[in-house]
Amino acid sequence: MNNILCHFRCPPLLPTVFAALLILVTPFLEYAAASQSFPSPAAIQANVQFWEKIYADYSIHSAVIHDRKDLSRIYGVVSLIDKKIPGAQQLNKALIRIREKKYRTILHNLAAGKRPQNAEEKKIAAMFTGKKRAAQMKEAATRLRTQTGLKERFIEGVIRSGAYMPQLKRIFITQGLPAELAYLPHVESSFSPQAHSKSGAAGIWQFTRATGKQYLRISSAIDERLDPFLSAKAAAAYLKNSYNKLGNWPMAITAYNYGTAGMIRAKKKLGSYERIFRFYDTGHFGFASRNFYAEYLAALHVAQRLERTALPCDKPISFTTLQLPGYISIASLQRHFNITTQTLRRFNPALKEAIFQGKKLVPKDYQLRLPNTPALTRQKRKIPRSYLHSRQIPDKYYRVQRGDTASEIAEKYHISLKQLRNANNLDRNAAIFIGQRLRIPQRSLRKNNTKTPPLTKQKKQFRQQRQIPILSDNKKKTPQFTLVNSEKKKRPTRH
Secondary structure: OHHHHHHHHOHHHHHHHHHHHHHHHHHHHHHHHHHHHOOOOHHHHHHHHHHHHHHHOOOOOEEEEEEOOOOOOEEEEEEOOOOOOOOHHHHHHHHHHHHHHHHHHHHHHHHOOOOOOOHHHHHHHOOOOOOOHHHHHHHHOOOEEEEEOOHHHHHHHHHHHOOOHHHHHHHHHHOOOOHHHHHOHHHHOOOOOOOEOOOOOEOOOOEOHHHHOOOOOEOOOEEHHHOHHHHHHHHHHHHHHHHHHHOOHHHHHHHHHHOHHHHHHHHHHHOOHHHHHHHOOOOOOOHHHHHHHHHHHHHHHHHHHHHOOOOOOOOOOOEEEEEOOOEEOHHHHHHHHOOOHHHHHHHOOOEOHHHHOOOOOEOOOOEEEEEOOHHHHHHHHHOOHHHOEOOOOOOEEEEOOOOOOHHHHHHHOOOOHHHHHHHHOOOOOOOEOOOOEEEEOHHHHHOOOOOOOOOOOOOOOOOOOEEEEEEOOOOOOOEEEEEEEOOOOOOOOOO
16 A cells, blocks of 8 residues: 555656756756867867866966966966055066066076976976976976966856846857857956957957958947847857858867958868967967967856856846837937936947937937836837937048147047047057048037038148057958057156
8 A cells, every 4th residue: 555655646756856867967968068069179178277277266366377388387376466456566567577587497497407496396397207308498488478367257257147148049049059159258258248358349249340340230329249149149150150161169269269261271271170279370370369269168167167056147138129110319218118328228238328428319220128028018119200310410520631640639629539539449549540530429510510620720740650450351350550640648758
């Protein structure tokens, strides 16, 4: 009888047991699937392990001094002063220089045949073996590199990624691509939507302006690179094209950093990814490009481990969309939907500051995102026609002439240098070049007539030209060069 009762009572436990088994098995299934698409060749194992330590173990308050070529050789770790403390940056640089000099001296001494004097020197000596160890030590002394830890930043990125990850995975799956590619922004931007790099890349997928324009809308009113979902579709298209041309994910992911054309040349020269990783040194294929795939694998492993912990990740964004039937001001959207500027910014990161300042209209056909509530869903169908415009507020432009500087142009049009820089994506020095077409922010149109006034009739001395990087279309982040004028702070001459 007891056996019969057990027979009828046990089945309700099966779903619980199955769920528990699924939780245990899922990580192994994910690892097996990822291993097939994203192999980890023996040649990059040390690099993957290095980056896993950078993401998971080393704090942002530590600097790891290592061999640039052989990442298994970590000579030491420098404890950094908190950046919030005045003068910390200079002090940290000094601490790193002192430690690098120390390790360089140790390597030179060991290469010269001197015996290690303490535990630290013995540890470094043990990193080199074989008959050519002296030559290896001498060469290693020229290859010191410092990498700041990223543990806290990486955790913050995983928390932020919770808002986007489910939708990003769906985007890649829809394109017939592995869902694991959704983890790539951990390497590029730590999932910070407003991330900007020194090379001009923007958003969580870090598209440069030149490459971004091939896939996304970028104008004075909108920059879709800053939208995690729209730029994810662009990233999927870019990666899919690279994969189709290169035939495997190690090369295709490396191409996301180095450029598809560059990786095609590398493949033609050396064949396999492993050989490219070990021997390719042409063009701009440096430390970042060589390590990009290893960084991705490390980020994928660490992020998936953190996701299985109790980390309080952001909740997925739930939204509804409205394709705008005409141009419309941000103020009209606020009135109609009774929604705050902060909410509109959060759900529509592609909209630029000019729109929120009323200098530009939200473009026609833009897919406006709104919180997914019944009230807002109903309001989508009731936008008054009086709110809609048939045209965008026009821009005003100025063509740079010989002797012009950005500050003089800004002063003539009664705008700040910062406004001119932001409107034209100029660098910190506000570098410009002859013939460049500069957009004048809308504020100036209320203070100037429609004709472009000359800057001055006085003859100016032509400033010395210098070079700044301009991104090439066929590479994602590789600079070319053009001559420009530079707006630098004037400093008193010392005698």
